[in-house]
Amino acid sequence: MSERPRRIAVLSVHTSPLAQPGTGDAGGMNVYVLQTALELARRNVEVEIFTRATSSADEPVVQAAPGVLVRNVVAGPFEGLDKHDLPTQLCPFSAEVLRQEARQLPGYYDLIHSHYWLSGQVGVLARDRWRVPQVHTAHTLAAVKNAYLAEGDSPEPAAREVGEKQLTMEADRLIANTSDEARQLAAYYGADPDRIDVVLPGADLTRYRPGDRAAARAEFGLAADEQIVAFVGRIQPLKAPDVLVRAAAEVLYAQPDRRLRVLIVGGPSGSGLERPHALMDLAAELGIADRVTFLPPQPPQRLVQVYRAADLVAVPSYNESFGLVAIEAQAAGTPVLAAHVGGLGTAVRDNRTGLLVDGHGTGDWAAALRSLLDDPDRLRAMRAAAAEHAAGFSWAHTADGLLDSYGRALAGYRRADSRATGTVSAESQARSRALWRRRAG
Numbered sequence: 001m002s003e004r005p006r007r008i009a010v011l012s013v014h015t016s017p018l019a020q021p022g023t024g025d026a027g028g029m030n031v032y033v034l035q036t037a038l039e040l041a042r043r044n045v046e047v048e049i050f051t052r053a054t055s056s057a058d059e060p061v062v063q064a065a066p067g068v069l070v071r072n073v074v075a076g077p078f079e080g081l082d083k084h085d086l087p088t089q090l091c092p093f094s095a096e097v098l099r100q101e102a103r104q105l106p107g108y109y110d111l112i113h114s115h116y117w118l119s120g121q122v123g124v125l126a127r128d129r130w131r132v133p134q135v136h137t138a139h140t141l142a143a144v145k146n147a148y149l150a151e152g153d154s155p156e157p158a159a160r161e162v163g164e165k166q167l168t169m170e171a172d173r174l175i176a177n178t179s180d181e182a183r184q185l186a187a188y189y190g191a192d193p194d195r196i197d198v199v200l201p202g203a204d205l206t207r208y209r210p211g212d213r214a215a216a217r218a219e220f221g222l223a224a225d226e227q228i229v230a231f232v233g234r235i236q237p238l239k240a241p242d243v244l245v246r247a248a249a250e251v252l253y254a255q256p257d258r259r260l261r262v263l264i265v266g267g268p269s270g271s272g273l274e275r276p277h278a279l280m281d282l283a284a285e286l287g288i289a290d291r292v293t294f295l296p297p298q299p300p301q302r303l304v305q306v307y308r309a310a311d312l313v314a315v316p317s318y319n320e321s322f323g324l325v326a327i328e329a330q331a332a333g334t335p336v337l338a339a340h341v342g343g344l345g346t347a348v349r350d351n352r353t354g355l356l357v358d359g360h361g362t363g364d365w366a367a368a369l370r371s372l373l374d375d376p377d378r379l380r381a382m383r384a385a386a387a388e389h390a391a392g393f394s395w396a397h398t399a400d401g402l403l404d405s406y407g408r409a410l411a412g413y414r415r416a417d418s419r420a421t422g423t424v425s426a427e428s429q430a431r432s433r434a435l436w437r438r439r440a441g
């Protein structure tokens with residue numbers, strides 16, 4: 001059996017595992033950090049999650065579950081700081097992480113797992129001080145995001161690309177959500193494939209299960225006899241809820257009497273089409289305002305009812321490192337109509353558990369909607385296949401994959417334990433020199 005850590009420090013600067021996902025900067029990463037922590041704790045690995053306090057009401061330390069502590073670090077003003085301002089707060093954040101460890105007995109943490117590039121920067125500092133390995137998950141890559149930008153969306157800053165590239169080199173192991181993402185890490189950032197572990201994310205399969213559709217609809221006051229296509233997630237250009245609204249409008253132009261409803265669940269995030277009312281304006285402009293229902297972000301116990309209420313869940317994103325919503329919807333027995341991008345190609349089995357659509361053209365999306373909604377037998381078969389497919393994605397499975405990666409990180413670290421500070425510094429400086437020289441060339 002591979003070596004496993006007793007206690008790990010999880011760094012999650014901008015995503016608190018205790019925040020409600022589906023709005024602002026809170027999304028799949030929050031769910032990921034919390035769910036994997038719970039599973040690791042069940043495997044007797046203690047988890048301490050460091051995140052930035054975003055409210056004066058945040059307690060310094062919160063016990064999220066047995067074996068899972070959330071440390072709310074004060075770094076900068078509680079409110080009003082956007083994700084893009086956070087690089088300015090990495091020093092105070094790092095200082096507090098280091099102080100926290102310094103109050104403990106030596107060797108308190110066995111390993112650092114950092115999430116997203118901001119946390120990765122803190123991780124590099126801490127792992128050198130603590131002499132422990134760092135495992136890093138990027139979650140999304142700026143270079144990839146910039147290559148698949150939605151129209152009118154602003155590109156990710158160059159500083160983020162630089163940071164991600166440095167981490168690709170510095171972290172002891174890198175976790176990719178899919179083999180596609182592993183390839184992207186190598187292609188865009190020159191990551192060494194031998195240091196990448198592919199670990200699929202999951203869904204809470206005890207929560208997201210098929211259930212009674214009529215009861216789910218009644219809970220939200222939705223009609224029993226309408227066809228419902230739901231979008232769930234942060235309302236931002238990258239997630240492209242407008243693609244669904246336009247496609248539904250096209251379907252309804254051709255058949256105005258058709259009983260079709262679009263259900264949008266989530267809150268504003270990012271720039272551009274970020275306000276739900278901009279999406280409401282679009283629906284009004286297209287003449288289908290009465291066919292679109294908006295719901296604010298929902299907690300998991302209500303979200304499962306949204307998935308059950310829908311005939312289809314649409315995930316039209318321009319890029320998606322994985323797309324937890326696609327797995328959750330399928331786990332609840334609802335087929336998914338998704339853009340054929342990133343991790344969605346893994347999350348959805350084309351033609352079996354849903355459809356993958358190439359591009360974002362209104363005509364293509366309208367045709368895909370019709371082809372599924374007009375074929376109840378096909379939809380029924382997909383419902384069963386969707387639940388079966390999703391059963392292969394559990395957080396328990398993800399945690400096992402993480403433990404394997406941690407084991408490799410620890411074993412590799414032990415071998416290289418001659419890492420006296422001087423050696424680390426010389427190696428790291430040489431790597432950086434090579435990296436930026438390559439870049440300049």
Ligand code: UDP
Nearest residue numbers: 021022027028029031233297298323324325
């Ligand atoms: N989510 C939620 N309530 C909402 C909308 C979304 O709890 O109203 C959660 C959803 O269950 C999923 C996460 O937010 O786990 C979104 O993850 P995904 O990977 O689909 O997108 P991301 O936000 O990471 O881009």
